[in-house]
Amino acid sequence: MIFYVLIGGLSAVVTFVLSFVILKLSLRFRLYPKIRERDVHTRPTPRLGGVAMFIGVLVAFGVASQLDRFHLVFVDPGPVLGLLAGALLIVLIGVADDIWDLDWLTKLAGQMLAAGILVWQGIQLTTLPIGGVTIVPTVTGLVLTVIAVVLVMNAVNFIDGLDGLVAGVAIIANGVFFVYTYILSNGVGESEYFNLASLITVALAGACLGFLPLNWHPARLFMGDAGALLVGLLMAASAISVTGQVDPAALESGRQLLPAFIPILLPFAVLIVPLLDFALAVIRRLRAGKSPFSADRKHLHHRLLDMGHSHFHAVLIFYAWTGVVAVGTLLFMFVPFWWALAFVVAGFAVSAWFTLAPITKRKVLEAAVQRAQPGQELDPSLDPLDEAANASDPDARHDYTSKEHQ
Structure with a gap:
């Protein structure tokens, strides 16, 4: 070694x-x-x-x-x-x-x-x-x-x-x-x-x-x-x-x-994230009538940024998914089946929670806006975060943005 x-x-x-x-x-x-x-x-x-x-x-x-x-x-x-x-x-x-x-x-x-x-x-x-x-x-x-x-x-x-x-x-x-x-x-x-x-x-x-x-x-x-x-x-x-x-x-x-x-199984497991992104990109481009090698801004990492993740958080999420799948597959060599399966399921759940966290936060803020302004509908042209800030706390958007980019 x-x-x-x-x-x-x-x-x-x-x-x-x-x-x-x-x-x-x-x-x-x-x-x-x-x-x-x-x-x-x-x-x-x-x-x-x-x-x-x-x-x-x-x-x-x-x-x-x-x-x-x-x-x-x-x-x-x-x-x-x-x-x-x-x-x-x-x-x-x-x-x-x-x-x-x-x-x-x-x-x-x-x-x-x-x-x-x-x-x-x-x-x-x-x-x-x-x-x-x-x-x-x-x-x-x-x-x-x-x-x-x-x-x-x-x-x-x-x-x-x-x-x-x-x-x-x-x-x-x-x-x-x-x-x-x-x-x-x-x-x-x-x-x-x-x-x-x-x-x-x-x-x-x-x-x-x-x-x-x-x-x-x-x-x-x-x-x-x-x-x-x-x-x-x-x-x-x-x-x-x-x-x-x-x-x-x-x-x-x-x-x-x-x-x-x-x-x-293991070679595919350690490459699960790149292979998934590749497959989605090829399908997306072929459906649009484009070459599968044509460039666009719809890869998984772009989507994470568009969801509201910071650059640092998006990279860590990719690391997490890769680690869970690769290590989880390897664990089947060393521990009983159910223990390895439990690790994979728990890892998926935690990774999914962090991946979807911006969406969850956005829904919470939208609900807060609705409660603060009963009977009024959100303007779809405005950012829900701006709505929340205007409706309740003028510092809400600033606090949220600061936390997201720390």
């Missing part, structure tokens, strides 16, 4: 230092785009933080290759080289998009090419642990892998709209997934696939941790498409490495406490 901590820490330190360097260079040479209509931030901000994250991951892999503890990962260098080559390609595409704003078809082609490199070097689905070992035909595995990688990359990229959102969600998700892969490698037996998955998760979590201080609200540096697509690619590769190689027969042999379905 200590070796993983060291690798993750190294990735964090390198990313943190390089993020400062990239920030200074970006400001000096004005390497940042104009404010877009859908953006939440109000001042031009550099978007090249993904470059620092990639170098942090690259250095972490380079040092790991020199440690005996990770020798099984590098016995066959193909998957590692394919992973880093795909990551480099996706970072270059992301940087080009952050600077010149590429069209969606070019970006999609680059994403598919990066996914194809992973498949070419052996990171692909070969088996699915469904009711025993389900062998996936080569062509089918190739197609499913490319679709999965592209899906996850875009899902992560879609939620990259608030300061600290993607980095924090990735830290939580990769932390939970690392615990899973580490236990799996010890319970089933070490193999290069399991160790590779663990190495990916700690290197990526470290990079996100090192980047987060500069990305916390108000952000001084964004990871941009380069960083968001990199996070998605590495998370997808880690999940595929595990999901495609788990032998359910070994899991059910008594050496392992994991149910056979968790290798499939």
